[in-house]
Amino acid sequence: MNIDVQQEKKSDEAFVFEIIKEAFQDKEYSDQQEHFLVERLRKSDAFIPQLSLIARFENQIIGHILMTKIKIKNQGNTYDSLALAPVSVLPKFQGKGVGTQLIKEAHKKAKELGFDSIILLGHKNYYPKFGYKQAHTFDIELPFDVPKENCMAIELTKGALKNISGVIEYPKEFGL
Template sequence: MIKIRIEKEADYIVIDEINSSAFNGKGESKLIRAIRDSEWFVPELSLIAEKHEEVVGHILFSEVMIQTENEQVPTLALAPMAVSPQHQKQGIGTLLVQTGLEKAQQLGYEHVVVLGHPNFYPKFGFVSSVAKGIHSPFPVQEEVFMVFELKKGSLEGIQGKVEYPPAFSAVT
């Protein structure tokens, strides 16, 4: 039985450990801490997965901007997410994404961007961002940068490049 809940301060260390082991390095845990300390952090969207009261996964959505020709449109970036290696492939990552997207929608967000596995995110409805006229600021292959409309049609007429806050460049 997996429970998804908002992170607490007492979870910070285990969230670091899960990210370090899943990603094989400390970059993502540094990124999470930098986002937490920034104005872009959304406390309700830093979620953990608990299995038998053990924290086994984490997902974070934070605010980023789409820079269009005329304006900055706020959106959410899903990054990072991790499930501890011994608990992967049991549906925990799927539950974290689904719950996170539901909560983001309830909070009134209209769309989400993600840089990630092109085999994992499309099952939730993510599509290649270029199909919607949204571009990645990173030199990556088209299919790994994806967008999802929490509100159908919300990206219509919005074209531009995603801008990540400084927290992201500090650790990549």
């Protein structure tokens, strides 16, 4: 498949809303509200337009990925990082490498923008192929109970999380 990954434009937002809604409508681990989360995050201080990417195939938007700013906090320090959430691909294009291309391009753009790490809550068997490791191995925790195998982190720059520990602070738009 010849997929073009590019920054989302304002005119893409309605299409992206529907793609996210459709991508998560039958997922048991989802609250089926990811499309509303993306709308809230676009209006937040955590939003980074260059990290809201779409995938096009034959001039049709078939996927989307969003990364937003988060903090890792401990008693004495606060560190910048990114949250990857969500990755959405139209069901008929799932399993064809669209998500992989979106994730790889988002990693590249994030690094170009000076970000060193990404945290996510996701499928324990999918994200490790991109280099994600369980976040607890970096001494990073989420602010809510979740199976540790689903909370993951990646260093975009080698050693970026070496001396960092703490709890993730999500923007209020996540509704946590």
